[in-house]
Amino acid sequence: MLTTTDPIDQRFGLARRVTLPGPLKLDSGALLAPVEIAYETYGTLAPDAGNALLVCHALTGDQHLASAHPRTGKPGWWQRMVGPGRPIDTDRFFVVCANVLGSCMGTSGPASTDPATGRPYAMDFPVITIRDMVRAQALLLDHLGVARLAAVVGGSMGGMQALSWAATYPDRVPAAVVIASTARHTAQNIAFHEVGRQAVMADPNWRGGDYYDGDPPAAGLAVARMAAHITYLSEAGLTEKFGRRLQSRERKSFGFDADFQVESYLRHQGLAFTDRFDANSYLYITRAMDYFDLAEEHGGLLANAFRGTGTRFCLVSFDTDWLYPTAESRSIVQALNAAGAPASFVELSSPYGHDAFLLDSPDLDRVIAGFLGAVR
Amino acid sequence: MLTTTDPIDQRFGLARRVTLPGPLKLDSGALLAPVEIAYETYGTLAPDAGNALLVCHALTGDQHLASAHPRTGKPGWWQRMVGPGRPIDTDRFFVVCANVLGSCMGTSGPASTDPATGRPYAMDFPVITIRDMVRAQALLLDHLGVARLAAVVGGSMGGMQALSWAATYPDRVPAAVVIASTARHTAQNIAFHEVGRQAVMADPNWRGGDYYDGDPPAAGLAVARMAAHITYLSEAGLTEKFGRRLQSRERKSFGFDADFQVESYLRHQGLAFTDRFDANSYLYITRAMDYFDLAEEHGGLLANAFRGTGTRFCLVSFDTDWLYPTAESRSIVQALNAAGAPASFVELSSPYGHDAFLLDSPDLDRVIAGFLGAVR
Numbered sequence: 001m002l003t004t005t006d007p008i009d010q011r012f013g014l015a016r017r018v019t020l021p022g023p024l025k026l027d028s029g030a031l032l033a034p035v036e037i038a039y040e041t042y043g044t045l046a047p048d049a050g051n052a053l054l055v056c057h058a059l060t061g062d063q064h065l066a067s068a069h070p071r072t073g074k075p076g077w078w079q080r081m082v083g084p085g086r087p088i089d090t091d092r093f094f095v096v097c098a099n100v101l102g103s104c105m106g107t108s109g110p111a112s113t114d115p116a117t118g119r120p121y122a123m124d125f126p127v128i129t130i131r132d133m134v135r136a137q138a139l140l141l142d143h144l145g146v147a148r149l150a151a152v153v154g155g156s157m158g159g160m161q162a163l164s165w166a167a168t169y170p171d172r173v174p175a176a177v178v179i180a181s182t183a184r185h186t187a188q189n190i191a192f193h194e195v196g197r198q199a200v201m202a203d204p205n206w207r208g209g210d211y212y213d214g215d216p217p218a219a220g221l222a223v224a225r226m227a228a229h230i231t232y233l234s235e236a237g238l239t240e241k242f243g244r245r246l247q248s249r250e251r252k253s254f255g256f257d258a259d260f261q262v263e264s265y266l267r268h269q270g271l272a273f274t275d276r277f278d279a280n281s282y283l284y285i286t287r288a289m290d291y292f293d294l295a296e297e298h299g300g301l302l303a304n305a306f307r308g309t310g311t312r313f314c315l316v317s318f319d320t321d322w323l324y325p326t327a328e329s330r331s332i333v334q335a336l337n338a339a340g341a342p343a344s345f346v347e348l349s350s351p352y353g354h355d356a357f358l359l360d361s362p363d364l365d366r367v368i369a370g371f372l373g374a375v376r
Numbered sequence: 377m378l379t380t381t382d383p384i385d386q387r388f389g390l391a392r393r394v395t396l397p398g399p400l401k402l403d404s405g406a407l408l409a410p411v412e413i414a415y416e417t418y419g420t421l422a423p424d425a426g427n428a429l430l431v432c433h434a435l436t437g438d439q440h441l442a443s444a445h446p447r448t449g450k451p452g453w454w455q456r457m458v459g460p461g462r463p464i465d466t467d468r469f470f471v472v473c474a475n476v477l478g479s480c481m482g483t484s485g486p487a488s489t490d491p492a493t494g495r496p497y498a499m500d501f502p503v504i505t506i507r508d509m510v511r512a513q514a515l516l517l518d519h520l521g522v523a524r525l526a527a528v529v530g531g532s533m534g535g536m537q538a539l540s541w542a543a544t545y546p547d548r549v550p551a552a553v554v555i556a557s558t559a560r561h562t563a564q565n566i567a568f569h570e571v572g573r574q575a576v577m578a579d580p581n582w583r584g585g586d587y588y589d590g591d592p593p594a595a596g597l598a599v600a601r602m603a604a605h606i607t608y609l610s611e612a613g614l615t616e617k618f619g620r621r622l623q624s625r626e627r628k629s630f631g632f633d634a635d636f637q638v639e640s641y642l643r644h645q646g647l648a649f650t651d652r653f654d655a656n657s658y659l660y661i662t663r664a665m666d667y668f669d670l671a672e673e674h675g676g677l678l679a680n681a682f683r684g685t686g687t688r689f690c691l692v693s694f695d696t697d698w699l700y701p702t703a704e705s706r707s708i709v710q711a712l713n714a715a716g717a718p719a720s721f722v723e724l725s726s727p728y729g730h731d732a733f734l735l736d737s738p739d740l741d742r743v744i745a746g747f748l749g750a751v752r
Contacts, residue, residue, distance in 0.1 A: 027630075028630035029630075030630075123632070126630070127630040127631060127632075184620065185620070186611065186614070186615055186619075186620075187611075187614035187615050187617070187618040187619055187620065187636070187638040188606065188609075188611045188614045188615070190620070190636050190638050190639060191602075191606045191614065191638050191639075191642055192606060194602070194634075194636075194638070194639045194642055194643070195599060195602045195603045195606070195642070197632065198598070198599050198602060198642075198643065198646070199575060199578075199599045201632075202575075202579065202595035202596060202598070202599055203578065204580055219578035220578060222574070222578070223571060223574050223575045223578055223599060226567075226570070226571045226574060227571045227603050230564065230567045230568060230571065233564075235562065235563075235564045238562070238563035238564045238567065239562055239563050239564070241563070242563040243562075243563055244560065244561070244562075244563065244566070244669060244672075252667060254403075254404035254405075254406075254502070254503040255503060256499070256503075256573065256577075256659060256663065258570075260563070260566050260570075260666065262563040262566050262567050262570070263566060263567075263570045266567055266570055266571070266574075267570075267574065270574070283632060287632065290635075290636070291628060293620060296620075322698075
């Protein structure tokens with residue numbers, strides 16, 4: 001049994017971090033060494049190490065899955081989903097969540113120190129892919145003594161990682177849950193991300209990425225976040241939440257302050273994001289998502305990614321998600337069917353668009369609990 | 377008959393401009409004087425001045441409707457729709473198109489000289505509304521001797537003006553064509569515009585709008601345009617046009633240059649826009665669109681805007697337009713029905729999203745030609 005005396009780096013308290021020597025060979029051909037990985041675990045690893053379940057986080061997520069964020073004190077981002085007796089049941093599973101490669105919550109990324117210079121990598125950090133993120137997670141699981149997962153679970157970019165896990169390490173993943181995700185970024189997905197990157201790069205504070213000893217490109221990053229945030233919400237959800245309601249009950253200001261509640265909300269989302277996220281990480285992770293095309297990695301045919309797999313799949317989409325619409329999940333299911341892989345698929349109804357997977361959804365809870373109930 | 381010797385200001389050649397003394401009372405309560413209006417005309421005004429047809433342009437459009445832009449040399453933006461024997465037939469109609477209030481193609485806007493200071497208004501220009509744009513157009517028609525139009529036609533923001541014309545001056549508008557438009561901006565519409573405004577305002581060159589004697593906020597405006605441009609295209613259209621095709625046939629660069637064609641296209645759209653549009657005008661016109669809610673101007677009930685009207689309406693939407701989807705046109709038609717106003721409505725099929733109204737569309741040509749054929 002893995003306990004606190006086992007070789008897990010405890011320096012960061014609940015936020016654990018390990019430095020692995022590497023080198024990690026990346027899709028670009030570059031070698032990354034060392035590889036730092038910050039992660040969290042919940043539950044207890046079984047003596048046979050067979051009950052580990054990996055949760056992969058989304059673009060701006062972190063490893064604080066089901067416990068308070070050490071700095072903000074906010075609950076974990078999937079606290080309602082992960083815990084004793086919850087759909088991802090920590091009485092059964094040893095749940096691992098690692099900050100993705102390229103991010104800024106303790107795992108190696110552009111803000112990390114480049115051992116060659118002793119300064120932050122900035123734009124000298126190698127461009128990474130979703131598969132590189134998965135490879136780094138595999139190194140972590142090796143370190144934790146987990147040869148084979150019980151399951152991998154992820155929503156949005158986490159779902160891309162879950163798919164990539166199943167395609168890259170089929171023998172290590174008997175079950176994969178892919179929520180509100182896609183097997184490739186479309187032209188529209190890339191377009192929205194490119195707007196965000198250009199917003200960051202247009203900020204004079206970005207300075208080619210070398211801003212770590214000065215003011216960060218917060219204004220550009222805020223604009224990037226605002227644009228992205230719209231894609232996480234449905235039109236109907238925005239209308240329900242804000243409509244055309246004004247900030248003040250009185251009347252329009254006939255000025256350029258935030259007259260409408262939706263403007264104020266978006267500005268807040270943009271500003272709050274800059275407090276917790278590194279602009280260069282945003283560039284690198286959006287790039288990884290845009291590069292993601294699982295079919296392309298397998299000769300242009302998505303089914304090839306899963307041919308002969310032993311993984312069982314559970315796919316979930318939301319009917320108002322226009323970022324990764326149901327059609328994307330359906331095409332994954334078709335590829336799984338063509339590959340002969342067992343797959344269940346459900347489209348859930350929600351007014352909240354892409355973000356629905358992070359919100360209270362009894363339907364989603366039931367689907368995940370049901371699927372994981374049959375695991376192991 | 378109006379000829380070139382009639383009192384139309386010819387100083388600008390094909391691009392005509394008139395300075396009207398005003399003052400124009402605006403929805404904000406402010407008074408604007410003088411009111412400069414740049415416009416174009418095509419065809420000949422009938423002796424009874426009864427064949428004038430007003431075309432209203434969209435957010436970033438101009439008065440160069442059916443003739444080459446004097447600076448770029450490019451064809452007019454609706455050249456294929458307007459001309460002898462075309463759906464908007466200049467053998468029959470005297471067609472007028474005026475640059476909207478707040479814009480930067482010769483009509484009064486933030487870049488115009490403030491008579492109080494002798495310098496550009498910048499952010500001292502009053503915040504305007506769609507109805508203010510219409511009021512300015514009415515002044516122009518007064519000047520041209522047109523008491524009553526034969527019809528008003530507009531797409532997108534032009535459609536908002538057409539609706540506002542019918543609601544504000546019902547006796548001057550016997551027929552209105554409203555294409556790919558809406559009677560109010562939704563929370564999502566406002567959200568996208570707010571991203572654009574914040575992108576402009578985040579550019580240090582914006583300097584609170586006082587940039588006319590220095591470098592303009594081109595980088596911010598380019599980002600704004602990129603974000604908006606995505607909303608003008610359908611997901612399917614982007615996929616058809618670009619998909620995930622790379623700029624180079626070789627391979628991904630594993631860098632941050634434009635790898636994908638859609639990135640390069642968007643960057644070009646952003647940059648090209650900054651050559652032809654004033655950033656402050658972008659702020660003012662997006663604000664006017666966000667303020668637009670025709671129901672709100674009429675006690676909260678859209679039907680009230682058209683009660684007792686003699687105007688005949690023709691509404692057209694496109695099935696892939698997600699900026700102003702068919703549901704918006706349908707709700708306008710329901711309001712017209714409730715008001716007892718004659719209205720025809722057709723949803724056209726196009727892969728091109730909102731921009732479809734500007735592109736070659738024989739179906740749209742037929743609808744407009746048919747409706748206008750019964751006018752007058």
